[in-house]
Amino acid sequence: MEAVFGLLVMIAGVSHGMLTSSCDAREDGCQCYGALGGTVYLQLTDTTVSELTFKKDPTGVTTEILRMRRNKMIIADSIKARSEFFMNNKTFRMDNTERTDSDEYLLETFHSNGSSMATRRLHLFIEGLETSCDAREDGSQCYGALGGTVYLQLMTDATRYDELSFYKDSTGAKTEILKMKKGKRVITYTPIIDRVHFFINNGTFRLNNTRRNDSGEYLLTKYDSEGKSSGTRGLQLFIEAPVSSPQLSSECLSHGEMRVSCSSEGDGPQYSWTLDGQTLSNTDAPPDNKTNTITLKKGLSGDLTCTVRNNINRNTVSRRISHCPGLIYVNCTLSNGTKISEWVITLCVESATVATVTEAPTSKTSTEHSVEISSWAGSGFNVFVYFQLAEVFILLTICLGSYLFYKKKTCPQEQDDGE
Ligand SMILES: *[C@@H]1O[C@H](CO)[C@@H](O)[C@H](O)[C@H]1NC(C)=O
Ligand SMILES: *[C@@H]1O[C@H](CO)[C@@H](O)[C@H](O)[C@H]1NC(C)=O
Ligand SMILES: *[C@@H]1O[C@H](CO)[C@@H](O)[C@H](O)[C@H]1NC(C)=O
Numbered sequence: 479m480e481a482v483f484g485l486l487v488m489i490a491g492v493s494h495g496m497l498t499s500s501c502d503a504r505e506d507g508c509q510c511y512g513a514l515g516g517t518v519y520l521q522l523t524d525t526t527v528s529e530l531t532f533k534k535d536p537t538g539v540t541t542e543i544l545r546m547r548r549n550k551m552i553i554a555d556s557i558k559a560r561s562e563f564f565m566n567n568k569t570f571r572m573d574n575t576e577r578t579d580s581d582e583y584l585l586e587t588f589h590s591n592g593s594s595m596a597t598r599r600l601h602l603f604i605e606g607l608e609t610s611c612d613a614r615e616d617g618s619q620c621y622g623a624l625g626g627t628v629y630l631q632l633m634t635d636a637t638r639y640d641e642l643s644f645y646k647d648s649t650g651a652k653t654e655i656l657k658m659k660k661g662k663r664v665i666t667y668t669p670i671i672d673r674v675h676f677f678i679n680n681g682t683f684r685l686n687n688t689r690r691n692d693s694g695e696y697l698l699t700k701y702d703s704e705g706k707s708s709g710t711r712g713l714q715l716f717i718e719a720p721v722s723s724p725q726l727s728s729e730c731l732s733h734g735e736m737r738v739s740c741s742s743e744g745d746g747p748q749y750s751w752t753l754d755g756q757t758l759s760n761t762d763a764p765p766d767n768k769t770n771t772i773t774l775k776k777g778l779s780g781d782l783t784c785t786v787r788n789n790i791n792r793n794t795v796s797r798r799i800s801h802c803p804g805l806i807y808v809n810c811t812l813s814n815g816t817k818i819s820e821w822v823i824t825l826c827v828e829s830a831t832v833a834t835v836t837e838a839p840t841s842k843t844s845t846e847h848s849v850e851i852s853s854w855a856g857s858g859f860n861v862f863v864y865f866q867l868a869e870v871f872i873l874l875t876i877c878l879g880s881y882l883f884y885k886k887k888t889c890p891q892e893q894d895d896g897e
Pocket of ligand 3: 812
């Protein structure tokens with residue numbers, strides 16, 4: 479049986495990767511750029527400023543995003559779930575950016591007496607990822623980010639050819655994308671004319687604002703001056719969603735192990751882990767490959783990094799983790815006057831095994847059968863803790879009862895589960 483506490487052990491986190499950008503927006507009129515679906519960090523103002531309002535401000539309609547007054551902070555519900563404001567460096571983080579995040583923003587700062595200090599504008603541009611691929615070989619495999627731009631180099635110089643046809647071949651049905659005739663210099667783009675461009679000088683085909691159904695097999699046929707085919711080459715295009723900045727969550731299991739999960743949106747994410755820069759070995763963290771979850775052995779701590787990658791990009795998140803507790807402090811007086819006052823790993827049953835050891839035990843005299851668990855330093859007891867306390871109390875009572883009844887073995891020994 480695993481007694482599981484949803485105890486969050488993580489303290490501070492940073493994430494970085496190809497989809498992450500940061501921008502110093504402390505000047506008026508700054509232009510900041512973020513990748514679609516990625517994370518953008520905006521340093522809004524100097525660290526000394528403590529009162530501010532940050533608004534989305536397209537001409538006419540103003541929407542408040544963030545308000546900070548006397549160290550109290552309110553983030554608009556519309557963006558709360560995917561953003562965070564760091565008070566210490568006045569940086570606003572926005573995750574999983576959307577096209578509609580591209581906008582004009584207005585920042586107003588205030589003096590501590592509430593009077594306005596300054597007003598600044600910032601323009602945020604959210605753009606799709608760009609990828610490029612050399613597709614001059616037959617059978618090339620190319621990857622494009624969903625919603626982004628993909629460059630396919632089809633040949634070194636298209637001006638050398640008399641006639642070219644580039645088309646999509648989906649189960650026998652050909653859709654011509656581009657046709658070029660040297661003599662007449664005719665280029666037709668169909669049916670996605672608004673999203674494609676062909677650079678004749680370097681033979682590069684550009685596709686914007688990619689969609690999933692752009693994935694597929696493409697063929698390029700060259701013709702000689704008589705209009706006879708002089709060969710066809712193919713390429714496979716895969717349009718995939720980039721992986722977003724991963725989120726880490728953790729929980730303590732019984733016996734001091736820690737289960738950590740790393741999750742990310744995107745197509746075909748693959749996860750890898752390091753602890754203090756070292757790849758985690760299977761013995762430190764038996765991997766659960768399907769669920770991107772690892773279980774760290776008891777006592778491990780340090781900087782844990784989860785990297786998620788797919789064919790498009792990679793992203794990393796690191797967190798400082800401290801080891802999970804595996805002990806509880808029991809301080810009780812039995813009715814015969816004997817004090818039990820020690821750190822125990824398990825008390826009577828397995829389910830009562832999860833607690834923490836973060837501070838020296840306190841030395842209060844306790845009343846009969848009372849059990850103290852010290853101390854969840856600052857993290858706050860939750861319902862489970864009270865439940866477990868009650869359980870320990872009841873079990874101690876049973877232990878004592880059994881002892882008095884049988885007058886044989888001592889309680890902790892009798893009930894120890896062998897840890
Ligand atoms: C081809 O030319 C265009 C426009 O000058 C440029 O954006 C693109 O990067 C070039 N591609 C290659 C493969 O050189
Ligand atoms: C995870 O994958 C590794 C290597 O592919 C394999 O050795 C290990 O048994 C897998 N673990 C689980 C729990 O499936
Ligand atoms: C009180 O009970 C405990 C076991 O619960 C036993 O170990 C201890 O010796 C007893 N003390 C006295 C003074 O009888």
